[in-house]
Amino acid sequence: MPSSVAREREPVFWLMMTGSLRTEVRTHCHLEMLARRHIDEVVRIHLQSFPSFFLSFLGSRFLREFYSSFLVDPTGVGYVVIDDDGKVVGAVVGPVDPRGYFQRLLKHRWWAFCVASIGAVLRRPTIIPRLWQALFYRGESPGGAGRALLSSIAVAPAAQGCGAGRLLVQAWLAEAWRRGASGAYLTTDTEANEAVNRFYCGLGWALETSYVTREGRRMNRYIFDFPPLPKNSG
Ligand SMILES: CC(C)(COP(=O)(O)OP(=O)(O)OC[C@H]1O[C@@H](n2cnc3c(N)ncnc32)[C@H](O)[C@@H]1OP(=O)(O)O)[C@@H](O)C(=O)NCCC(=O)NCCS
Numbered sequence: 001m002p003s004s005v006a007r008e009r010e011p012v013f014w015l016m017m018t019g020s021l022r023t024e025v026r027t028h029c030h031l032e033m034l035a036r037r038h039i040d041e042v043v044r045i046h047l048q049s050f051p052s053f054f055l056s057f058l059g060s061r062f063l064r065e066f067y068s069s070f071l072v073d074p075t076g077v078g079y080v081v082i083d084d085d086g087k088v089v090g091a092v093v094g095p096v097d098p099r100g101y102f103q104r105l106l107k108h109r110w111w112a113f114c115v116a117s118i119g120a121v122l123r124r125p126t127i128i129p130r131l132w133q134a135l136f137y138r139g140e141s142p143g144g145a146g147r148a149l150l151s152s153i154a155v156a157p158a159a160q161g162c163g164a165g166r167l168l169v170q171a172w173l174a175e176a177w178r179r180g181a182s183g184a185y186l187t188t189d190t191e192a193n194e195a196v197n198r199f200y201c202g203l204g205w206a207l208e209t210s211y212v213t214r215e216g217r218r219m220n221r222y223i224f225d226f227p228p229l230p231k232n233s234g
Helices: 003-016 036-049 054-058 060-072 098-108 110-123 125-136 164-178 194-202
Strands: 029-033 076-083 088-095 147-149 152-155 183-189 206-212 218-225
Touching: 029 164, 036 054, 036 060, 036 076, 036 088, 036 152, 054 060, 054 110, 054 125, 060 076, 060 088, 060 110, 076 164, 088 098, 088 147, 088 164, 098 110, 098 147, 110 125, 152 164, 164 183, 183 194, 194 218
Parallel strands: 147 183
Antiparallel strands: 029 076, 076 088, 088 152, 183 218, 206 218
C-alpha cells in the first residue's frame, strides 16, 4: 500500500476503534514488534498457554519454526508485550496475506518443519495427516478477499487479565489495516473456551460461523471488518 494511503487510513482506524481502543496495560508493560531475540520466550509462553494443544505436542523446535516464519515472510505481522524486567509476557502472530504466506511456507520451509517435527512423528506416527493440516491449513477462510489471519495469540498465565491480550490484538489489527488488509479473521474452539470467545467479542470481533473439523472439533470463526478507505484516498 502506498504510504500516502496508509496515512489516509490512520485517522479512520483510530475513529473505528473509538470506545474500544486502550493502549495502556494494567501492569508496567510495553509493546514491541516480534524479533528473532523474542522467539525462545514466545515458544515458552506458547507451551505454558496451550499445554495440551497439538502444536505444543510437536515441541519447541517446531514452535520456533512456526513463530520465526512470521519474521521471514513479507506479510507476517507479530508483536510481543514485554514487562518491566524485559521478559516477554505475550505474543501475537499472523499473516496479512494468508494464501501467499502458506504457499511460501510450503515452497521454502517445508523441509525445516519436517525436520522440526521428526521427534513428534517418531513418538506418534499417526499424527502425520494432522501435522500436514496444522502446517498448511489456514482454516476455512471467510468470503471476501484481503483478510488477514490472526494465527496465534498467547499471554503467559501469570500475566493474563492485565490487558496484554487486548494490546496485542489491537496492535496486530492496526498493522494489518496499515498494510492494506480489508479485515481479519481467526478461528478458536467453540467448546470449553468461553473466556477466549468472550475476549474476542469484547474486542469487537463478530462471530461469522461455526463448523466442525475433520477431527470432530467444533470451531468458531470470527471476523473483524476494517472500515472502507475514505473516498479521496485513491
Ligand atoms: C485469550 C488471552 C490471549 C487473553 O489475553 P489477556 O491478556 O488475558 O486478556 P486482557 O487482559 O487483555 O483482556 C482483554 C479483555 O478481555 C476480557 N477477558 C480476558 N480474559 C477473560 C476471561 N477469562 N473471561 C472474561 N473476560 C475476559 C477482559 O475482561 C478484558 O476486557 P476489558 O479490557 O474490557 O476489561 C489469554 O487469556 C491467553 O493467552 N489464553 C490462553 C491461550 C489462548 O487461549 N489463546 C487464544 C487462542 S484462539
